[in-house]
Amino acid sequence: MSERITPDSIVITPRAVPSTDLTRLDKRVTEYEQASHADATKRTYNGAWAKFVVWAQNQGLSPLPADPSTVARYLAHRAETGRKVATLNMDRCAINHAHVSRGLESPTSHPGVVRVVRGIYRTVGAHVDKAAAVRMDELRVALDALDQRSLAGARNAALLAVGFGGALRRSELAGICVEHLDERVEGFALVLPKSKTDQERRGATIAIYRVSDERYCPVALVSRWLAMAGIKAGPVFVRVDRHGHVHPGRAITPETVNEIVKQHVAPYCRNPAMVTAHSLRAGFLTEAASAETPEHLMQQHSRHKSRDTMQGYIREGRLFNAKLGRVTDPTKR
Numbered sequence: 001m002s003e004r005i006t007p008d009s010i011v012i013t014p015r016a017v018p019s020t021d022l023t024r025l026d027k028r029v030t031e032y033e034q035a036s037h038a039d040a041t042k043r044t045y046n047g048a049w050a051k052f053v054v055w056a057q058n059q060g061l062s063p064l065p066a067d068p069s070t071v072a073r074y075l076a077h078r079a080e081t082g083r084k085v086a087t088l089n090m091d092r093c094a095i096n097h098a099h100v101s102r103g104l105e106s107p108t109s110h111p112g113v114v115r116v117v118r119g120i121y122r123t124v125g126a127h128v129d130k131a132a133a134v135r136m137d138e139l140r141v142a143l144d145a146l147d148q149r150s151l152a153g154a155r156n157a158a159l160l161a162v163g164f165g166g167a168l169r170r171s172e173l174a175g176i177c178v179e180h181l182d183e184r185v186e187g188f189a190l191v192l193p194k195s196k197t198d199q200e201r202r203g204a205t206i207a208i209y210r211v212s213d214e215r216y217c218p219v220a221l222v223s224r225w226l227a228m229a230g231i232k233a234g235p236v237f238v239r240v241d242r243h244g245h246v247h248p249g250r251a252i253t254p255e256t257v258n259e260i261v262k263q264h265v266a267p268y269c270r271n272p273a274m275v276t277a278h279s280l281r282a283g284f285l286t287e288a289a290s291a292e293t294p295e296h297l298m299q300q301h302s303r304h305k306s307r308d309t310m311q312g313y314i315r316e317g318r319l320f321n322a323k324l325g326r327v328t329d330p331t332k333r
Contacts, residue, residue: 040171040254048094064098068110071095075113079120088120132274133316134265134283139164140216142265148221151228152240156260158225159237161218163257163280165208166190167302170257170277176236178226186210187219192303204303282313289317 052074056063061070071092078088096108107113134142143160147153163173172192182189188208211217222236231238235251258277266275281302288298295307295314304310 044090045094045097048091049098052091052095064102065104066095066099066107068107068113071107071110072113072116075116075120079124085121085124088117092117130274130312131276131278131282132269132271133286133313134164134261134269134275134279136283136287138269139265139280139283141268143216145268146264148224151244151246154221154225154228155237155240156264158218158221159257159260160265160280161211161216161221162190162208163261163277164284165211165218166206167281167284169281170254173257173277174237174252174254178231178233178236181222181236183219183223188222206301206303285310285313286317289314292318 052066053063055074055077056066056070059070059073061067061073063070075088075091078091083091092108092113096106099106099108139160143157146157148157159173162168162176163170166172175192175194176190180191180193182191186207187210190206190208192204192206194203208218210219214220226232226236229238229246229248231246231248234249237252237257239247239250239252239256241247254277261277261279262275265279266272269275269279285298285302288301295310298310298314299307302310
């Protein structure tokens with residue numbers, strides 16, 4: 001009769017793992033930790049952290065680990081020198097990340113630091129400057145002003161129209177490839193392999209609708225640009241040098257997208273100083289809100305994780321409500 005095997009009778013003998021395996025795994029762990037944040041976020045964190053380190057060392061204070069009083073003093077210093085609330089928030093995030101990533105307790109969550117931040121908000125104001133929304137009429141004036149007979153002009157027109165129609169972030173615009181575009185009767189089905197809120201690369205597909213007037217139609221403008229540039233695969237928005245030569249395969253950078261919007265759209269906007277690449281995305285959402293588009297459809301198109309983030313665009317788009325206008329103007333009733 002065979003001996004009965006029970007869970008308690010099983011003895012697991014640990015197998016020694018070769019040190020080379022542990023070294024390899026440690027390297028992988030480091031790589032995966034570094035991949036947990038987008039490259040742009042890491043650059044921003046590194047820059048903010050470097051400024052804190054320099055300031056702390058100049059004051060004879062330890063930046064790592066930092067005492068909560070050191071962080072509180074630094075934030076007060078930054079507020080005194082005119083830094084905006086958004087910058088202070090980034091400073092806190094960078095300091096927090098530098099500590100937590102090294103297994104240290106973060107000083108930014110200390111009650112004293114939290115109170116100082118709350119006091120700065122109350123004193124300086126918690127208002128965060130946002131990119132101005134490019135409205136439809138402004139975009140169309142900008143498109144009309146472009147010399148679309150040139151390669152650079154044709155590319156820029158396509159970029160602006162797609163950026164607005166897709167409510168795209170500048171990194172998403174710069175990353176579009178021909179393979180991501182599926183032309184259909186209604187427009188383009190655009191595949192976004194990765195975006196700011198999709199760091200796990202699940203991907204998303206959004207609609208870029210046709211516009212009846214081809215001068216402003218993103219589908220027509222992209223098709224025209226690709227034909228002019230002879231691009232059949234790879235990046236859609238590529239570099240065009242000052243001599244008018246196209247460089248296939250060399251995608252423009254997100255920074256270039258920002259420069260194009262500032263140069264070719266800002267001059268035609270009501271608040272040109274506040275126009276950035278994000279203004280295209282903000283503009284689409286503002287127009288959608290003005291057209292009483294249901295919020296769930298706006299969120300689906302823009303891929304915002306939270307509707308709270310969209311509320312600013314919705315308030316702007318619906319600021320002048322026709323029903324409220326009738327209250328003070330009987331002729332509109």
